[in-house]
Amino acid sequence: MNKSVARGIALALLSATSFYAAADAHLIRVGFNPGPYKEQFEKGVAPYLLSKGYKIEYKDFSDGIQVNDAVARGDIEANIMQHPVYLKAINERLGIDNVGIVQVPTPPMGLYGGKLTTLGPRRRAPSCRYQTSRQMNIARYWCWRALAG
Template identity: 40%
Template sequence: MPRLSRRLRAILASGLRPLLLTAFVLAGFVTYSDAATPVQQPSPVRLGVMKGPETEVAEVVKTVAAGKGLTVELVTYTDYSQPNAALARGEIDANAFQHRPFLEAEMAAKGYDLVSIGYTMVQPMGIYSRTYKQLRDLPDGARIAIPEDLSNGGRALRLLAERAMIGLAPGAKLTPTPKDVMINTRKFQFVPLPADQVAGAIDLVDAAAINGNYARAAGLDPRRDTIAVENRRSNPYGNILVVRRADQDRLEIHTLLEAFQSPEVAAFLNTHFEGAFLPAW
């Protein structure tokens, strides 16, 4: 311990000694407290995704998140009914596989308390035809194949309505059915099929409304082969990052969203999927 100077010993011997000792103690306390305060590390996040291309995208997200100090553990599924159930049970922290209409239908049917915190990517639905090069070239009475499920069939009808080919009932919202087609001056005939079979029927109809993933699997390019295609931004069918309501303000969750909406992920989507998957933000 260093020796005190003669001047400091004299000061300590005076009436200032209690004040100086208090200052020394406080200074030591502040220094100790600053040094001892731990830096809180983000908790790892378990992210649920579907096997296939979405897992490829999630691997890029995982790498970007690691650069931000966040560890992401991927949990993959093969059944669309699984990720929301797992999230509601607390088995994962977030999932990224669905669009808002699907989420709302799941919550209404199963009582999940889940929320969306932002867009991830979109698989734009397109109208394809082997015979016609433009949507307006479709003949009166054209047969148009659409997915038979409520969500994707509704997308097809909304896309046609947005291009002024048909008119929908005002209350149809995001999930119209052929019964909601109120204006059909061209007398189009809608042929409902399982979503994964629409692409295979393209040679049997005048046009077909095909989801981006099925189009890519069938060798179709949404950038070149469509006669109409959905917008990627502000698309209600864009995939979303979903969490439990109680977790929506967690720092880790927002870091995960930043990783999804990063330039690295956008570049990967634009270069690897030929327009079948696009950034939705």
């Protein structure tokens, strides 16, 4: 992770947690849903926070709905990995108002066919509408025809 990105995330977390009156003012509780973000945080952001005297408590969640709900309830101060479209959809779905502070790098998405030489007539889309939206955006970017239905 780029050092300036890591510091930006760390500074954003520090400013966000200053609004909370926790029993331990130097404790930051950070939630993660599955993906590479926890490891990136541990290697890129955590060392900076630890050097400034902060303690970090990690909490793992099985999906993005739970982690966003935990932020809204105040169970954790922050989470990492928020695609802006997904964050907006979750806010609407749960009736919450979580706000993204820093955009973190998102791993690239791709099509991995190995032996395929053409896309052919059909491809499956994920059942999650947010992931389907991302897949359709990739298809449009590459000028592939994307049909719903």
